Amino acid sequence: MSDYVIDVHDLRKSFGMLKVVDGLSLQVAKGEICGFLGANGSGKTTTIRMLCGLLVADSGRGTCMGFDIIRQAASIRRHVGYMTQKFSLYEDLTVFENLDLVASVYEMPNARKAVQDIMDRMGIADRRDQLAGQLSGGWKQRLALTACILHEPQLLLLDEPTAGVDAKARREFWDLIHDMAGEGLTVLVSTHYMDEAERCNRIVYLAQGRIVVQGGADEVSHHSGLITYEATGPDVDAAARSLRRTPGIEAAAVFGRALHVAGTDRAALEAAIYLPEYASLSWREVEPRLEDVFIHMLSVKGEEP
């Protein structure tokens, strides 16, 4: 048995002619929070579904919590908590009824008490008798998370759990994730939010069904070789528009009142921003933002074929 909770090699999956996952290998250690990033359609959801047995890989091998992902899907289901991208509990059942169903399906001893305990822990006991369909987005997400940790899984697979949820709820959600990881739970979470990616121990970036880069947030930034300058001053929007078309500049975007430009060729980048027309701006070099890094990787990947 491997030491990794997730240990898969060379997974492939196609839908018709489309290669959605194309030779993906991934190892995740116990207690790790692994962030799954990548554009829409890069294969995040498909990979997660293959890991929990909802899809069967065309080829490849590996284990999930020591169970073979092809032959022991039923055992994996018992020990994994999977939170779907779309809310998939029953909207016409109450919070309690949904959780009671889950606890019973997993044949938990003393299901009622387990449900009451988890509702207290997750702070949703007040909503016990409310229909799931009437909950707000944040509460729905909290209910879905509750439902998938109820049977005390060893591994959580969360597929864009915080999409469409407000900042406060997201913050609380991530605090919970970290608490659980501290107790030894392994988490694989896909997201589009960079602030969430920064809260992961490790980031795995996918493009076209392959892992492009992985590591800690700062490692990923360094690895990209991206140079970023920030400018403040008048009319940064106009500068951004013209810089975007300048050779040597891969990205120019305005964040709040500051303009960020990024490129891999330092000489070309510096030559571009020190042109007289941008003299009114004051420039300084900054750490590349994770978002710049990913957009950069996406455009590099796009040129490859």
Place this chain on the structure above:
Amino acid sequence: MISLTRLYALLRKEWIQVKRDAITLRFIIALPMMQLFLFGYAINTNPQHLPTGLLSVEHSKYERTIIAALRNSGYYDIRTLASEAEAERALAQGELMFVIAFPPNFERSIDRGERPAVLIDADATDPSAIGNATAALATITGALDRDLPPVMRTTPTAPAFQFVIHARYNPEQLTVLNIVPGLICIVLVMSTLFMTTLSITKERERGTMENLLAMPVRPIEVMVAKIVPYVFIGYIQVVLILIASVVFFQLPLRGSLVTLLMALGLFIACNLALGITFSTVSANQMQAIQMAQFTLLPSIMLSGFMFPFRGMPAWAQWIGEIFPTTHAMRIVRSVLLKGNGTPDILPELWPIAAFMVAVVAIAAWCYRETLE
């Protein structure tokens, strides 16, 4: 103001969507054609070649003449029976529609000019099925004319023998006694089939299927869980319908209520299982509904509800035999009108059970535990 540009754009979009849903499109085109041919050829309100049993002791030449005349009318397919007990059983189970019994000493009675009576027991549970056959009897009473000595030949008022028709099970030949038991089954199939037809596609379309699949549940558990609540609802319907039938249509309940409830319970479960199967094999709710409708019409048309079963050509009868409604209808008629018990309805019970096992097997086979 209607914009033609917008309208055209929308039309184009709808047309693309229609074309993409190839299965629905095929259904839309094929279904009406199939139904037209199916029902156009199958429906015949003048059934002929009805199975008839013969009880005769002497096999005289007069009897042979009359039997030949009955055969020539085209309405009667006659086979000889061994005993009255066999005749009773065959009538009760619906194997025979008529039993013809010649009295003893038939030939001598004719020769003596006693004008003996030939008894015809007819299964009148479906009056329209036997109507034309019995009407044809009037012309057959003259059949012996050529065999008889000239002095005894039929005068218009006094034929040499007469038929006495005994309309069994429904002596007044009330159509309502035929329609209502059939209607019980039609109402049940319509309501129960649709209860489960949408159940799995609904899970799929609401996205809850993904969560259900991710949990350790067995396909058969999911299906049984979806069927059982509706068996209860179906039973409530059965009881209400039976009460209404007895109270408003004066339907007799001659057989065992327990037998009837047991048989209808099986019938309901069978329809629910069929609904689940449609739901499992179809990609969306529209397809599931179409499959259910595709079952519903033949259940109404080919089961003997609208038209006499015996009036249909053999191939249509075979198709009719597949549908549980056909058998359920025979069971309801036989228990209510003929007073049959469980042993008598067994020949109709097992086809329903077999159908149910088959559709559950198909559903279990097609039920995917993955999202593919």
